Amino acid sequence: MTQINKTSILHSFLFAIFPILHLYSINLIEASINDIVFPIITSISITGILLIVSRLILKDWTKSGFIISFLLVLSFSYGHIYYFVNGMTLNEFEFFRHRYLLLMFLVTFVTGAILIVRTQNKLHNLKKVINAVAITLIIITIPNFAFGAISALEINENVEISPDSIQLQNHKMSYELINLSELNSIEKPDIYYILLDGYGGTKIMKQDLDFDNYGFLSELTNKGFFAPDSSFSNYPSTLWVMSSLFSMNYLPSPENSQSDAEYNFLLSEISKNNEVMRNFDYLGYEIINFQPKGFVPFSSSFVDQTFCQQENLGQTKFGNVLLRTTILSFFYNQLLLEDDRTSILCGFSEISDLTEKNDNPIFVYMHLRIPHPPHVFGPNGEYVIGGQSQTEEGSFIDEQKYVDSIKFANKKILKVVENILENNEKSIIIIQSDHGFDFGINYENPSDRSLKQRFSNINAIYSPDADKDIFYEGMTPVNTFRMIFNEYFDASYVMLEDRMYYHPYGSGSVHKDIIFKDVTEDILN
Amino acid sequence: MYKKFFGIIGIFASFNVLDAFAYIEPGTGSIIVQGLIGVLVGVVITLKIYWYKLKERFSQNSKK
Numbered sequence: 001m002t003q004i005n006k007t008s009i010l011h012s013f014l015f016a017i018f019p020i021l022h023l024y025s026i027n028l029i030e031a032s033i034n035d036i037v038f039p040i041i042t043s044i045s046i047t048g049i050l051l052i053v054s055r056l057i058l059k060d061w062t063k064s065g066f067i068i069s070f071l072l073v074l075s076f077s078y079g080h081i082y083y084f085v086n087g088m089t090l091n092e093f094e095f096f097r098h099r100y101l102l103l104m105f106l107v108t109f110v111t112g113a114i115l116i117v118r119t120q121n122k123l124h125n126l127k128k129v130i131n132a133v134a135i136t137l138i139i140i141t142i143p144n145f146a147f148g149a150i151s152a153l154e155i156n157e158n159v160e161i162s163p164d165s166i167q168l169q170n171h172k173m174s175y176e177l178i179n180l181s182e183l184n185s186i187e188k189p190d191i192y193y194i195l196l197d198g199y200g201g202t203k204i205m206k207q208d209l210d211f212d213n214y215g216f217l218s219e220l221t222n223k224g225f226f227a228p229d230s231s232f233s234n235y236p237s238t239l240w241v242m243s244s245l246f247s248m249n250y251l252p253s254p255e256n257s258q259s260d261a262e263y264n265f266l267l268s269e270i271s272k273n274n275e276v277m278r279n280f281d282y283l284g285y286e287i288i289n290f291q292p293k294g295f296v297p298f299s300s301s302f303v304d305q306t307f308c309q310q311e312n313l314g315q316t317k318f319g320n321v322l323l324r325t326t327i328l329s330f331f332y333n334q335l336l337l338e339d340d341r342t343s344i345l346c347g348f349s350e351i352s353d354l355t356e357k358n359d360n361p362i363f364v365y366m367h368l369r370i371p372h373p374p375h376v377f378g379p380n381g382e383y384v385i386g387g388q389s390q391t392e393e394g395s396f397i398d399e400q401k402y403v404d405s406i407k408f409a410n411k412k413i414l415k416v417v418e419n420i421l422e423n424n425e426k427s428i429i430i431i432q433s434d435h436g437f438d439f440g441i442n443y444e445n446p447s448d449r450s451l452k453q454r455f456s457n458i459n460a461i462y463s464p465d466a467d468k469d470i471f472y473e474g475m476t477p478v479n480t481f482r483m484i485f486n487e488y489f490d491a492s493y494v495m496l497e498d499r500m501y502y503h504p505y506g507s508g509s510v511h512k513d514i515i516f517k518d519v520t521e522d523i524l525n
Numbered sequence: 526m527y528k529k530f531f532g533i534i535g536i537f538a539s540f541n542v543l544d545a546f547a548y549i550e551p552g553t554g555s556i557i558v559q560g561l562i563g564v565l566v567g568v569v570i571t572l573k574i575y576w577y578k579l580k581e582r583f584s585q586n587s588k589k
């Protein structure tokens with residue numbers, strides 16, 4: 001075997017790491033260095049293997065290097081090109097779908113590879129040029145790293161976390177920790193919080209989707225639940241609702257925030273140090289968490305157990321976006337949906353046994369991405385993966401599949417409730433959704449109808465021994481745990497006024513220029 | 526030297542991961558710009574490599 005001339009394959013390895021470094025460099029505040037370790041090792045390893053295979057076939061390191069570099073450039077640019085041209089039509093024909101784009105990339109690669117293999121020219125000079133290009137690409141990411149590092153350090157230095165508050169610049173979230181000393185529980189019930197992501201309000205679904213879900217509410221009511229047909233959430237997006245729910249407070253006003261990254265950082269800290277888990281931790285509860293990775297961050301000092309948690313590259317936002325920019329995006333979407341299905345089924349199946357498995361009282365947080373799209377279940381749990389169920393911005397598309405997902409969730413939830421109460425009839429069960437549905441919403445300027453649909457939610461609570469008068473129609477998530485702590489642990493939280501706040505939450509604007517607008521009157525009138 | 530290196534790595538590693546609230550920008554625009562800069566560098570280096578040959582050819586043509 002001929003000796004490797006390092007310059008023949010250097011550019012291949014540089015092209016293998018450049019897209020990852022580039023993505024990290026422009027998202028330095030939001031991503032962590034841990035996010036890039038696995039992708040870089042994988043990318044370098046795959047490149048090495050491809051080079052060796054190619055060399056074995058061609059008996060030429062230089063040509064192998066060019067072919068693999070060409071393949072890498074095409075692979076890493078595929079997702080960018082796909083998302084750029086996706087939806088464009090040519091005489092009403094959707095030309096830029098995966099199947100056509102993949103074919104174009106295949107033809108381009110094969111043509112390029114044949115030209116490289118057949119060329120009789122000496123490639124010494126071309127090698128110099130390509131190496132110079134690859135080195136340049138790596139070098140020009142350095143300024144991004146420098147600017148990102150400075151901003152990230154500034155944010156880290158500016159956040160002040162004390163036991164009773166978190167402050168970043170002029171935004172402050174205070175906790176009412178005084179109540180902790182008043183918490184006095186004789187009997188600590190197991191508490192289950194089940195989040196059904198995107199589950200709309202029954203009344204609105206009847207009016208706007210012609211779907212009658214009253215039967216499900218009746219079954220819950222018969223089991224002793226408080227389950228109104230009309231209730232609303234405080235915010236339109238999962239992360240804001242859950243941060244507010246667990247902090248038992250409205251989110252601080254971001255009007256004067258220094259930057260979006262700073263505000264998002266603050267919300268992340270608020271969630272990690274949330275008051276609900278802090279209270280349960282103090283009370284000696286075993287805190288059990290199940291949620292799709294990359295949703296609400298909780299401090300590891302609070303969470304004792306997780307269940308049904310799946311680990312893969314796509315489960316972090318960085319890995320997710322990285323994969324979507326590559327040629328693997330086509331296969332990745334399919335794999336992700338399989339994961340969704342498995343994980344939801346696992347959640348439904350595992351949650352019922354948690355009481356038996358734990359000696360201490362438990363607080364269980366289970367976040368299920370159902371009936372939120374992508375829809376992966378038919379009304380009886382059938383396998384329905386396939387087809388588009390959300391727009392590029394994220395709004396719902398398929399009404400029938402949405403309703404089918406609700407029907408399946410209802411069946412599973414009734415079974416879960418039955419099992420939990422069989423194991424411990426004193427358990428508290430909260431079945432709540434973070435928001436409703438949003439078919440055809442205009443994110444920037446939503447109609448009152450769209451606001452009602454999106455803010456509508458399910459809010460069903462089973463709380464044995466509690467004074468039923470404490471529940472009221474129109475109770476929003478921000479007050480859920482205030483009520484629980486007051487009723488069961490003699491706390492004295494003041495119930496907050498139920499308000500609703502909107503900010504565009506489509507994927508392009510959800511983290512940008514966040515200014516919440518009070519839309520309570522628009523929704524309730 | 527090693528201290529400095531690990532210090533820098535430490536700074537990056539200590540950045541808080543706010544995955545849930547993170548908006549990861551795919552960076553299509555900036556990768557196109559960086560790609561164009563790379564291509565430009567490639568063109569400049571190609572011209573540099575072949576400059577003398579081109580110059581020679583043009584001067585021969587003009588002599589004819």
